[in-house]
Amino acid sequence: MAVVRSPKELVAGLMFVGIGVTAIVIASNYTLGTAARMGPGYFPRILGILMIVLGAIIVLRSLRVSGPPLPGWKWRPVLVILGSVIVFGLVVNWLGLVFSTMLLIVLSSAASTEFRPKEAVISGVLLAALAVGVFIIGLKLQMGIWPGSR
Amino acid sequence: MDLLSHLALGFGVALTPVNLLYALIGVVLGTLIGVLPGIGPVATIAMLLPTTYALQPVSALIMLAGIYYGAQYGGSTTAILINMPGESSSVVTCLDGHQMALKGQAGAALTISALGSFFAGTVATILVASVAIPLSELALKFGPAEYFSLMVLGLIGAVVLASGSLMKAIAMIILGLLLGIVGTDVNSGVARFSFGVPELTDGIGVVTVAMGLFGFAEIISNLEVTQKREMVAAKIKGFFLSKEQFRKAWPAVLRGTSLGSVLGVLPGGGAMLSAFASYTLEKKISDNPGEFGKGAIQGVAGPESANNAGAQTSFIPLLTLGIPENAVMALMVGAMTIHNIQPGPQVMTSNPALFWGLIASMWVGNLMLVVLNLPLIGMWIKLLQVPYRILYPAILLFCSIGVYSINNTNVDIMLTVFFGLIGIIFVKLDCEPAPLLLGFVLGPMMEENLRRALLLSRGDPTVFFTRPLSLGMLVAAALLVLIIVLPNVRKTREVAFQEE
Numbered sequence: 001m002a003v004v005r006s007p008k009e010l011v012a013g014l015m016f017v018g019i020g021v022t023a024i025v026i027a028s029n030y031t032l033g034t035a036a037r038m039g040p041g042y043f044p045r046i047l048g049i050l051m052i053v054l055g056a057i058i059v060l061r062s063l064r065v066s067g068p069p070l071p072g073w074k075w076r077p078v079l080v081i082l083g084s085v086i087v088f089g090l091v092v093n094w095l096g097l098v099f100s101t102m103l104l105i106v107l108s109s110a111a112s113t114e115f116r117p118k119e120a121v122i123s124g125v126l127l128a129a130l131a132v133g134v135f136i137i138g139l140k141l142q143m144g145i146w147p148g149s150r
Numbered sequence: 151m152d153l154l155s156h157l158a159l160g161f162g163v164a165l166t167p168v169n170l171l172y173a174l175i176g177v178v179l180g181t182l183i184g185v186l187p188g189i190g191p192v193a194t195i196a197m198l199l200p201t202t203y204a205l206q207p208v209s210a211l212i213m214l215a216g217i218y219y220g221a222q223y224g225g226s227t228t229a230i231l232i233n234m235p236g237e238s239s240s241v242v243t244c245l246d247g248h249q250m251a252l253k254g255q256a257g258a259a260l261t262i263s264a265l266g267s268f269f270a271g272t273v274a275t276i277l278v279a280s281v282a283i284p285l286s287e288l289a290l291k292f293g294p295a296e297y298f299s300l301m302v303l304g305l306i307g308a309v310v311l312a313s314g315s316l317m318k319a320i321a322m323i324i325l326g327l328l329l330g331i332v333g334t335d336v337n338s339g340v341a342r343f344s345f346g347v348p349e350l351t352d353g354i355g356v357v358t359v360a361m362g363l364f365g366f367a368e369i370i371s372n373l374e375v376t377q378k379r380e381m382v383a384a385k386i387k388g389f390f391l392s393k394e395q396f397r398k399a400w401p402a403v404l405r406g407t408s409l410g411s412v413l414g415v416l417p418g419g420g421a422m423l424s425a426f427a428s429y430t431l432e433k434k435i436s437d438n439p440g441e442f443g444k445g446a447i448q449g450v451a452g453p454e455s456a457n458n459a460g461a462q463t464s465f466i467p468l469l470t471l472g473i474p475e476n477a478v479m480a481l482m483v484g485a486m487t488i489h490n491i492q493p494g495p496q497v498m499t500s501n502p503a504l505f506w507g508l509i510a511s512m513w514v515g516n517l518m519l520v521v522l523n524l525p526l527i528g529m530w531i532k533l534l535q536v537p538y539r540i541l542y543p544a545i546l547l548f549c550s551i552g553v554y555s556i557n558n559t560n561v562d563i564m565l566t567v568f569f570g571l572i573g574i575i576f577v578k579l580d581c582e583p584a585p586l587l588l589g590f591v592l593g594p595m596m597e598e599n600l601r602r603a604l605l606l607s608r609g610d611p612t613v614f615f616t617r618p619l620s621l622g623m624l625v626a627a628a629l630l631v632l633i634i635v636l637p638n639v640r641k642t643r644e645v646a647f648q649e650e
Contacts, residue, residue, distance in 0.1 A: 009315075012579040016321045023328055023343075030340055036609030040335040040342055043597040047328050054321040061317070071578050077373035078574060081366065081546065082567045088550050089563030097551075104550065105543045111373050112539040123540055127547055140204065141555045 006067025013058030020051030080111035096146040097136065101128040156506045157279055163507030164514050169212050172205070176213035177515045180220020181523065184236045185228050185530045187538075189545055191221045191237075192587075193368065195481045196360035197552045199488065207489035208504045212511040214485055218478050219271065219461045219512065222421055223519045226263045226454055227530055230256060239421035239457040242429040246442060246449030253445050258391050260527065262399050262447060263454040264520050270407040270455035271516030274462035277411055278469070278509050282498060285470035289495035294602035295613050299623040301596050304473045306627040307417030309585050310634050319585045322576075326586035329354060330593020337601065349561040356484035357553060358562055359590055362569025363576070363583040364477070365549045369542050370574045399451040402432055406452035410459030415466050417475040424460030425453040462512055469505060470495055473592075477584040480591040 004010050023044055033039025084107035092100040105124035109115055135141045163169060183194045195214050202210035225237025230247035243263070250259040292300065309319035332343040333353030344350040391399075409431060410424035432452040433442045442449050465482075467473045472494030474480040486493045491501060498505045553566045576583055607613035615621045 008579055009318075012318055012321075012581055015579070016318075016325070019325060019328070026343060030335075030342060031338070034609055035604050035611060036607075038337075038597075038601045038604060040338045040340040043600065044328065044331055044342065047324050047331075051321060051324045051328070054317055054324065058315075058317050058321065073578065074374045077370045078571070081370050081373070082570055085366070085546065085550050085563060085567050085570075089554060089560040089567075092554060093558075093560075101547055104547055108543045108546050109539060111370075112542070113373075114537070114539045116539070119540065120543070123543065127544055131547060131551060135201075135551055135555070141201075141551075142558065143551075143555065 004062060006062040006065055007070045009058055009062035009065070009067050011070065013055045013060075013062055016055030016058060017052050018055075020048045020053075020055055023048035023051065077111045081108055084108040084111075093144065094147060096144040096148075097132060098128045098145055099147065101131050152283070153279060156283075156502070157510060159502060160279075160506030160508075160510030161514075163208060163503050164212070164511035168206070169209055169507065169511060170514070172209040172213040173216050173511050173515045174518055176216020177220035177223075177519050178522065179213075180217035180222075181224035181227075181519065181526075181530070182533070183217070184221035184224020184226075184240075185533060186224075186541065187228070187234060187236055189368070190364070191218045192360060192477045192481065192584075193365040193545075193549070194221075195478060195485075196357050196365060197549050199357045199360075199481065199485055200552045200556045202485060203488065207486070207491055207501075208507045210485055210489060211482065211504070211508050212515075214482060215465070215508060215512060216515045219458060219515065220519060222457050222461050223264070223267060223523055224530070226267070227260065227523065227527060228534060230259045230263065230450070231527075231531065232534065237421075239425045239453075239461075241422075242425045242453040243450055245429070246444070246446050249443065249445035250447065250450065255395075255445065258395055258447070259450050260524065261391050262395070262403075262451045264523050266399070266403040266406065266451045266455035267458040268516050268520045269403055270410060270459035271462060271519075272513060273407050274411055274414070274459045275509060275513040275516070277463060278466055278512070279506075281466060282470055282505070282509070285466070286495035286498045289471050292495075292619070293617070294599040294606065295617050295620045296623070298596060298599040298603055299614055299620040299627075300471065300473060301592050301599070303623040303627040303630075304417045304467070304475055305585070305588060305592065306630055308475055308588055309582075310630045315580070316631070316634050318579075318581050322581055322583070322585040323589035326589025326591075327593040327596065329359065329586070330590045331597065336594075336598075347561070349557070349559065354565060354590075355556060355562065356481065356487075356587075356591060357556060358565045359569055360477075360481060360484075360587060361549050361553055362566040362571075363573040363586065365545070366566065366570030367573025367577055367583070369546060370570065371577050372538065372542065395447050399447045402428075402448035402452035403455045405431060406455035407459045409452075410456035411463045413456075414460035414463030417467070417473075420464040420476045420478070421457040421461040424456035428452040428456035458516075465508075465512075468493060469497065469508070472497070474588060477587045480587045483591045 027041045027044035027048060030041035031039035032041045084104050087107060088100050088104040091103065102124035105127055106120045109120035132145055136143060136145060183189050183191065194217055221237050222239055225235055225240030226243050228234050228236040229240040229243035230251050233244050233248040235241040235244055247259045305323050309316060309323065332350055334341050334351050341351045406428040409428050413424040413427055414420055429449060429452065432448045433439050436442065436448060464475060464479060467475050468479045468482055474483045483493050491497060550563065553562050556562050573583060603613055614624060
C-alpha cells in the first residue's frame with residue numbers, strides 16, 4: 001500500500017487526470033481527422049493525453065516526495081462572495097443598478113469577520129452613486145438604473 | 151533615420167489630448183492599485199477590458215499599459231513606507247527601502263526609487279523602439295511551424311522561470327489551452343465543449359477567466375486570513391538625496407536597468423524576476439554586503455530600476471512577435487483581439503500609429519509618474535488606511551459590473567463565479583493561475599498554427615524538427631525543462647523563492 005506523502009499533490013494530480021479523461025471523452029464525439037487534415041477532435045485529444053500523462057506524473061510524485069497537507073477550507077468567504085455575485089447577476093436586470101449594487105455590497109461585506117452592517121449600508125449607497133456616475137454616465141453602459149427601467 | 155521618424159509619429163499620437171488623458175488615467179489607476187494590497191494589475195486590467203470597447207484601440211492599450219508599469223511605482227511606495235509590498239515586484243524593495251525609511255531616509259528612498267524607475271523607463275522605451283523593427287522583420291520569416299514552436303518555447307519558458315512545481319504549471323497551461331478551445335471551431339463549424347449552452351459557442355471570454363481566477367479567487371483567499379495590517383508608517387523628512395547617496399545609487403540604477411531590460415524580454419520574465427535578480431546582484435558585488443537588509447540604497451535603486459525596465463521590455467515579445475509572456479501581456483492580447491487587432495509582427499506595418507504611439511506613451515506615462523508620485527504620496531498613504539472590509543466589496547462590484555456589461559447576460563457572471571470557485575481550488579492545491587491564462591490566450595493560435603504546419607507538410611510531424619528555426623526553439627524549450635528538472639537546480643530555485 002503506497003504511502004501518500006504529499007496529499008496536495010495527489011489531489012492536484014488526480015484532478016488533472018480527471019480533466020484529461022473528460023476532455024478525451026468529450027472530444028471523441030468530434031471527428032478526429034488525420035494529421036494532414038486535423039479535425040476538431042485532434043488537438044483536444046492531444047491535449048487530453050498530455051494532461052493525463054502530467055497528472056499521472058504528479059500523482060506518482062505525490063507518493064514519493066513529501067509535501068504539505070491539504071489546507072483547511074473555510075466555507076463562509078467562498079459561499080458569501082460567490083453567492084452575492086450570483087445574486088447580483090440575477091437581480092441587476094429587474095432591480096436596476098442602484099439596488100443591485102447596494103445588495104451586493106451589503107451581502108458581500110458579510111463575508112468579512114469584521115462585518116459592520118451600518119457601515120456596509122452606507123458604503124453600498126455611496127458605491128451605488130459612484131457606479132452610476134462612472135459606468136452609466138461616464139462610460140455609457142447600457143444598464144437600468146432603477147427597477148423596471150429595462 | 152527611420153527610427154526617429156517612427157518615434158516622431160509615435161509621439162504625435164501619444165501627445166494628443168485624448169491619449170494623454172488615458173495615459174494619465176492608466177498611470178494613476180496603476181499607482182492606486184499598486185499601493186492597495188489585494189488587487190493587482192492583472193485583475194484591474196481584466197476589469198477594465200470591457201470598458202475599453204468604446205475607446206480607440208490605441209487609447210485603450212495606452213491606458214492598460216499605464217496600469218501595468220504604474221503599479222510598479224505604486225508598489226514601491228508602500229514597500230518603503232509601511233513595509234508592505236503592494237505589488238509582487240516590490241517585495242524586494244521592502245527589505246532595504248523600509249529600513250531606510252526607519253532611519254529617516256524615506257524621502258531619499260522614494261526619490262531614488264522614482265528617478266531610477268524613470269531612467270529605466272526611458273532606456274526601456276528606447277530599447278523597445280530600436281529592437282522592434284529587426285525583430286518584426288525576423289518574425290515575418292516565420293511560418294506556422296516556427297510560430298507553433300515559438301509558442302511552445304514561450305509557454306515553457308514562462309513556467310520555468312516562475313516558482314512552484316513545473317509539472318503542475320505545465321498542466322495548468324494545457325488546461326488553459328483546453329479552455330481556449332471551448333467554442334466553435336473555425337475550420338469545421340463544430341461547437342466544441344459547449345455543453346449545449348449557446349453562450350459558450352462563442353467561447354469563454356478572457357475577462358471572465360481572468361476576473362474569476364485573479365479577482366474573485368484573490369478576494370476569497372484574502373478573506374480566509376483574518377485581516378490584520380500593522381501600519382508602521384515612517385515619517386518623510388524631505389525628498390533630498392545627498393551627494394553620497396546619489397554616488398552610491400546611480401551605478402545600481404544602471405545595473406538594474408540593464409538586468410531588467412534583458413530579463414524582461416525573456417518568457418516568464420517581467421518586473422518581479424528582474425527586481426529579485428537585481429537585488430541578488432547588488433548584494434553580491436557590493437563592497438559591503440553586510441549593509442544590505444539594513445538600509446543600503448543600492449538595494450532600493452537597483453531593484454526599482456530593474457522592475458520598471460522589466461515591466462516595459464516585457465512588451466517586446468508581445469508587440470513584435472505577438473507572443474505574451476506573462477499574465478498581463480496575455481490580457482493585452484485579449485485587449486487587442488477585442489479591438490480587432492491581430493497581435494503579431496504585422497501590427498507594426500499595418501498599424502504603425504498604434505504601435506509607435508503605444509511605445510511613445512510609455513515614456514510619457516513614466517514622466518507623469520515621476521511628476522505625480524512624489525507630491526501625491528500623502529494621498530496614497532491616506533488611501534492605505536481604508537480597511538479591507540470596505541475595499542473588497544467595491545472591487546467585487548466593479549468586477550461584477552464589468553463582467554455583466556460584456557453581453558448584458560447573467561451567463562457571464564455565472565461563468566466568472568465558476569472560475570472564481572475553481573480559482574480558489576487552485577490556490578488551495580498550489581496550482582498557479584498565470585500559466586493557465588497564458589495557455590488560454592494562446593490556445594486557438596497554437597491549434598491554428600499546428601493545423602497549418604501539418605497541412606503544409608501533408609501530415610508530416612517532423613516538419614517541426616526539420617525546419618532550423620523551429621528545431622532550435624523546441625530544443626531550447628526541452629533544455630529549459632531539463633535544466634529545471636535536474637535536482638540541484640531545483641533546490642536552488644526553491645531556495646530562491648523561499649526568500650519571498
